[in-house]
Each structure stands twice: as C-alpha cells, then as structure tokens.
Amino acid sequence: GFSFLVGQWAAWGDLVAAGNHFVGGNVAPSFLYVITIMHLLHVLLGLGVLVALFIRNQKGLYHADNVVGLKIGGYFWH
Numbered sequence: 817g818f819s820f821l822v823g824q825w826a827a828w829g830d831l832v833a834a835g836n837h838f839v840g841g842n843v844a845p846s847f848l849y850v851i852t853i854m855h856l857l858h859v860l861l862g863l864g865v866l867v868a869l870f871i872r873n874q875k876g877l878y879h880a881d882n883v884v885g886l887k888i889g890g891y892f893w894h
Contacts, residue, residue: 820859824852865889 828849831837836845869889872878878886 821856824856828852862893865892 831845831848836842838846838849866889869886872885
C-alpha cells in the first residue's frame with residue numbers, strides 16, 4: 817500500500833508538471849486521477865479490514881464454527 821502511494825504521488829507530480837490537472841481540457845488525466853483515488857481508497861480500506869481481522873483473531877473471536885468475518889474480509893481484499 818505504501819509503495820502504491822509513493823508511486824502515485826510521483827506519477828501525479830509528473831502529470832501536474834506536464835500541465836495535466838484534475839480539471840482541464842483533456843478528460844483522460846481526470847479519469848486517471850479518479851481511478852487512482854478509488855484504488856487508493858480500496859487499498860486503505862483493505863488494509864483496515866486486514867488489521868481488524870488480525871485484532872479479532874488475536875482476541876480469539878474466530879474458530880471453526882465462526883469464520884464468516886474472515887471469509888468476508890478475504891472477499892473484500894481479493
């Protein structure tokens with residue numbers, strides 16, 4: 817997740833340096849900004865889900881008869 821943030825920050829810097837802003841004449845850079853922001857949100861939420869699952873697992877809340885939370889977290893991450 818952190819590598820993604822660093823890479824996108826650098827790529828957005830290149831876009832701005834080339835005059836491609838979020839709002840402008842060409843819609844392609846705007847689309848790229850939206851897609852990367854949505855991906856960033858998905859990654860951050862996914863990391864939050866993984867942390868929550870880890871904490872709940874450490875508390876012993878998951879066992880053979882209760883794995884629904886783990887399955888839902890896995891579905892979201894994938």
